[in-house]
Amino acid sequence: MLRLENITKKYGDFTAVADIHLELEQGVYGLLSPNGAGKTTLLKMIATLMTPTSGEIIYDGKTIQELGEHYRELLGYMPQHFGYYRDYTAVRYLSYLAALKGMDRKTAASRIEELLDMVGLADVKRKKLKTYSGGMLQRVGIAQAMLTNPKILILDEPTAGLDPRERARFRELLAEFAKDRLVLYSTHIVSDIENIANRIIMLKEHQLYCNSTVEELCQTLEGKIYSAYMEEAAYKEFAKEHFVLSVKPERNRVAVRFVVEEQPESIGEIVGKDSKAVGCMQEQYARDWRLEYPNLEDVFLYIYREE
């Protein structure tokens, strides 16, 4: 459907995106990386807002520059920070963008009603956008991207500013929408895409790091994630020698989730190998040590542990 052939974007000496090759089919692609890795630049190039310094983006055999309007007609794009007219109502703003997207007035009107209902803004559709909260504006942005039922939907941090309930609602909406479409969803909030993304694209140091399913990614850490309880003082020593994924204080102890690079045969082996850690361990909690199944957040933290 969409092929990115060795895409590079440079600003003078700085390379924002380096030599990315990707083939994207229908489904939800989660674009995951810390801030500044080049996600937004990559999405902007796919949205035709930026031209790659080298490489080409091909859609159905033609470059997107060649296709021009025909390509943009298939596109729904929600930028990270999208512009809006403060004095417009949601309906007027969406009608304006619908006109830009080439929709006729009647189709646009019914689609706008439908979308505003879907994103939960039907009650405030006649209020000016300047009175909207950040989350409400974000939902207007999502609605505008979906106006034309686009074949390619590009979402750059769409859930920023949404509360957990709104995020869950959005995931539901997207799961329904994504059938027969290509959705590119950029975020650094792992939980947003863990359950809905068919594939995860990760960028590291401005290059493509991986393009895999959640399962494939989690498999890479299988047998390496452990959790344990330890005293706070012991944890401080422990954290110096292990890569800790999360820490949760619990009364007089802390619950630690961490990575062990080489898979041990038993917990005792880890304890035995690491004399300092052994010293710190509280024997009474040894039974709480257990091997965990990795999740996407573990993978994300592990991959970007140096950044």
Place this chain on the structure above:
Amino acid sequence: MVLKEFHKIWNVRTLLLVVIVGGALFYSWVMGQMNLKHLPLFETVEVEVGTELLKRYGTQLDASELAQIQILYEQAEEKLNEVALSAYPEIRDMGFESYQELEQYCTAQDKTEEELEAFFQTKEYQLYEKMLEDSTVAWEVETCTAYQSIITKAQVEKEIEKIDTVSTLPESVQMNVGFIIQDYSRILLLVTLMLVMPYVAMENRNRVYPIAAATKTGRRLMLHQIKAMLVAVLLLLLIFNIIFYIVYQIQTPYTRFASCKAIDLWFGWTWSEYLFIRILMLDVWALAHAMVVFFLGSFCKTIVGTVVMALPCWGMGELAGLYFFPHLFTMSYKEYGRFSSGIFGANKYFPVVTEVFVLGIGMLLLWLLYQRRKREDIVE
């Protein structure tokens, strides 16, 4: 899309601002320069003399008619003398035979500054001043000056332009209307700026273009915006032109000279044709000015930047509007010979060629900026 953009520009708030400011400026100007009651005496007299000549001889004065003007001038001098001597018999007591003799005595350029101080205190000079303040005498004095100015003009036309005829259109009318048009040009540019600038600032502040650029027709948004802006400005100009026309017709006595040939102008246009073309060109200029403000403003990222950019733009527009068009129309050796020098020699087309060249360079620069902008990435 053009209509949607038009509604953004032509909204109640902007329109109200434009109408209030434009209206206030227009009113103050109508109550001043364009008001017959506020014309200086010399101009009122020139208009009256011109009107009289128009009735008698038509729009042009030929050689035989100019000879009669000489007679009229002499009659006016006699009348002035009669009026002055009957109202101020002390002229004779002072040893002068006529008003003209006293005038010659008082305006002679043969005194040093110290002598002048003492001279202003003399009873002869005091009387001369008193007479000039007397409206009856002053009217007659200005009548003589009006005839004299026609005679001088005829001599100049004959010597320099080699023309035997003179237009009945008084020179002061042409000059005053020149000032009126300058003011009008200033108002037009200002209201255009006030209409366009909030629109550009709003677009810059809201930054909808990146989102629009990823839509089917969003890349043509700027074109739609330019079209909408031009329509809005055109509509505004039309309203102001209608007001100007009505005020000009009602307030000024200048309409009497509509069919006179204008002095020093190209193509032998009549005064009304000349005014029509001047206003039309001002409108074109205001549209071009709006385009420049819009285009340069679109490069500014903040409202302050837009304002900072727009004001010099207005200044430049005004400067060009005030001097470019008058220069374009009044081409003669008399006025422009002094500008021509160096390799160009005394070429009467030099100023206009220079101005067109500068304008051309400006337009080329805008075009290059536009081309560069088209190639740039769209940033949020």
